[in-house]
Amino acid sequence: MDSRLRGNDTYVIMVSMKLTNNQILILLPVFNESKVIFSVIRSIQKEGWKKILAVDDGSTDNTYDELKKTGVIILRHSINRGKGSAVKTGLEAAKILNSKVVVTLDSDGQHNPKDIKKMVEEIKKGYDVVLGIRDFKKRHIPRFKAFGNYIGNIFTWMFYGLWVNDSQSGFRAYNKKAVDLIQTNNDHYEFETEIVREIVRNKLKWSEKIIDVRYSDYDQKKRNKQSFVSAVKMIIKLVLFG
Amino acid sequence: MSITFLSILLLLFTFYLIGERIVRFIRKEQNQSVFKLVATIFIWGGISYIALFPIHNSNTLIFFGFIVVFFILFRLLSILEKNERLLTEIIRKEALKDLK
Numbered sequence: 293m294d295s296r297l298r299g300n301d302t303y304v305i306m307v308s309m310k311l312t313n314n315q316i317l318i319l320l321p322v323f324n325e326s327k328v329i330f331s332v333i334r335s336i337q338k339e340g341w342k343k344i345l346a347v348d349d350g351s352t353d354n355t356y357d358e359l360k361k362t363g364v365i366i367l368r369h370s371i372n373r374g375k376g377s378a379v380k381t382g383l384e385a386a387k388i389l390n391s392k393v394v395v396t397l398d399s400d401g402q403h404n405p406k407d408i409k410k411m412v413e414e415i416k417k418g419y420d421v422v423l424g425i426r427d428f429k430k431r432h433i434p435r436f437k438a439f440g441n442y443i444g445n446i447f448t449w450m451f452y453g454l455w456v457n458d459s460q461s462g463f464r465a466y467n468k469k470a471v472d473l474i475q476t477n478n479d480h481y482e483f484e485t486e487i488v489r490e491i492v493r494n495k496l497k498w499s500e501k502i503i504d505v506r507y508s509d510y511d512q513k514k515r516n517k518q519s520f521v522s523a524v525k526m527i528i529k530l531v532l533f534g
Numbered sequence: 535m536s537i538t539f540l541s542i543l544l545l546l547f548t549f550y551l552i553g554e555r556i557v558r559f560i561r562k563e564q565n566q567s568v569f570k571l572v573a574t575i576f577i578w579g580g581i582s583y584i585a586l587f588p589i590h591n592s593n594t595l596i597f598f599g600f601i602v603v604f605f606i607l608f609r610l611l612s613i614l615e616k617n618e619r620l621l622t623e624i625i626r627k628e629a630l631k632d633l634k
Contacts, residue, residue, distance in 0.1 A: 369625045369626075369629050380626065
């Protein structure tokens with residue numbers, strides 16, 4: 293299939309990559325999700341994904357016990373270090389497990405496991421990184437999330453010169469090349485923005501795919517860590533410490 | 535402009551710090567950001583300017599006070615950030631041991 297790749301202006305022939313289920317790692321950073329984590333993992337397993345890695349980022353509730361019931365690979369941070377650090381631990385684990393593709397998604401159930409397949413299909417086409425993007429025109433997505441994300445997109449573009457439609461989405465897919473090349477420093481939500489920097493720095497081929505998001509009552513009740521204030525903190529941190 | 539031994543010493547010291555930061559930035563050493571470079575040039579450049587053209591009034595002292603406080607704060611934040619990252623690395627290594 294002849295197709296133009298985003299991120300560089302060359303036409304290339306994309307060769308479809310052959311992958312077995314075991315070469316695809318589904319990575320879940322988890323922190324205090326004991327109420328939903330079991331059902332979230334079951335729903336991923338129902339879609340046929342066998343190799344699932346959960347990184348328990350120092351949960352203080354029963355998350356670890358719930359994870360053990362699911363039979364997935366579990367890694368555990370002894371204390372909470374932030375979502376970015378949990379994803380990075382997972383990416384390091386992917387190297388050890390020799391995974392060819394890594395798909396990251398949030399562990400609170402907001403992402404639809406049915407979308408994993410289309411993310412993997414995109415990687416098979418030859419992209420190094422696929423960013424899952426939320427369709428903010430949909431009514432069920434809170435307006436403040438859409439606004440916060442738009443501000444994040446503007447700053448991401450200002451810092452790294454790359455416009456992405458959802459700089460804060462946790463639903464992403466990486467091939468082995470991207471996993472090997474990406475180097476991040478930030479432990480928290482700045483991590484998502486850092487990935488965009490790494491795409492630019494390493495000239496990775498990237499694409500975007502619209503994903504389904506479900507904001508449940510459970511999700512809304514949780515402390516919103518991606519509020520406007522945390523977005524400002526994130527920007528300051530990225531400016532100060534890179 | 536009144537050049538004294540102390541102002542020459544201060545100038546050499548500021549040139550060393552600015553030069554070192556520029557070299558580290560050019561080498562793209564980790565944790566080197568444009569902000570750090572600009573802040574270093576601004577702060578130490580300002581100090582060297584005052585060393586060359588001293589102004590003897592309270593505003594200058596207040597200005598210096600702000601610079602010093604800002605610099606200390608920035609250093610503390612940098613050290614804190616570095617320690618946070620080191621801690622994360624230790625936690626990560628421990629977590630990955632389960633896999634090896």
